[in-house]
Amino acid sequence: MKKYLYGFQVFFLNSVQYRFNTVIHLLFGNLSLLVTLFFWVLIFNGNFGTSIKGFTLSSTITYFIVSNILSKFTLQGSGFYYTTMIKSGGLGPVLLKPYHLEWSVYVQQLAANITGILPQVGFILVALPFIAGFLTWQMTAFNLLFILLFIVIASITSHLLWSIFGFMAFWMEEATAVMWSLAVLLNMAMGMYIPLDFFPKGWLSVLEKMPFSAWGYLPSKIYLGLLPIEKQLQLLWIHLSWIVILCVLHRFVWKAGLKRFSSVGG
């Protein structure tokens, strides 16, 4: 465990090495959230009494803030890591190292994403005195427990699914274009652009059962108190099952891919 924690520490410190760059990241990396919020204020015409698809302006603002933070536990980088390593041949030496590669990539990506959360949380804390009145405060201990469970599930399923996408590089000359297309599709399907409730009827019941709904949409809905307990339990089982399914698939694709892998050089 110590070596994984050390990897976490090194990656974290690396990310804040250049001060000017860190400050710029801090300032501007989070402002797009404000743009989204202002756009939704415009959609609601600034009216806090109006409700669209079960969302008031207040709950919409809260939804985007919460889902934006929680989506940082989506380990998209795992897929791009594998693609780069496979394509460059860097996977060979890494396979020889005395640690479990899968765990190492997971911890490394988690560190990178947590580094991304900290400035975002800091930014929201600074803005909080000004926006607190517009937010929905709906936290119960039970909801908090479920949110935490869904965060853990999100980090695992996103890591597994993105890794599987990354393994495409074993078969393809260049997988980055496909990866970016998938990133856009999944961002849409996880409710990053608009809550899934705004999708046409029938889409929601399918999408909420998919692994990516846990990557931001479901925990945010739980926080807003818009998901009954029975539904939360039902979805929890479905998403736990996804971990098992993705683990099996991950192992299968990894083994098949390794058989095709060849690297040149020493």
Place this chain on the structure above:
Amino acid sequence: MKYVKLFYAQCKLSVMAATMYRANFWLMLIQSMINSLMTLLSVEFIYGSVESIAGWSKEDMIVLICTSLIVNQLYRGIIHFNQNRFVNGVGSGGFDKLLLRPVNLLFQVNTGPIHISGLLSIIAPVIVLLSQLSKMSSHISATQISLYLLFLVNGVVVLASFMLLLYTLAFIFIKVDGINNIYYLMMDMASKPQEMFGKECLYGFLWVIPAIPLANAPATVLLGKRSVLPLALYLLIGVTFVLLSTVSLHTGRKRYTSASS
């Protein structure tokens, strides 16, 4: 003429390199379609619940978003990649090469290899925009279309020169890739109606972070919407940022000490 030939040669080489891997080329094309379709799908879903947003109908919003996508992809395809190469060059010493060549520095910093995937991404918004325009053709005059194209080019010029102005900070701070966040932010703002900024902040989004001239200006002209600002102001912003970025680049060059051996 020399620069036109040079630019043409760069385009030709980039296209040849990109089409060498045909499967990847087609995948890039599909990716571009998906990107644009997802953005337009979001608009479709939102307008399923509301009729208009700050006076912009669904059709107006599609024109605005397509315009913002076109400006963005033109910049991303032709300029952004090369500006990033310049920033990395300042840190690694690669900038030396640009100084040695008998070609204008501003031209070299802004042009070079073409990012084909970025450029291909124009196809989808252009098709959507044209189909949208064909529905509205009776209301649009040739003057509006000409002005639209002028402001579209002006939008790319504003974006490119503003970003270059920021990237010249690399001469002082070396690693400035965080500035890319400002680019993403600007493009995010550009695809939203200018009414979002409020009258109080309007001038800030013209002169400090010039997001309004990028897509709102051309879209407003094309749709025949009443502009809250005189149109010549957008062109003045373009000229100002070109001058500022040129001065900043040459000032930075004087500060530059090579990083390579």
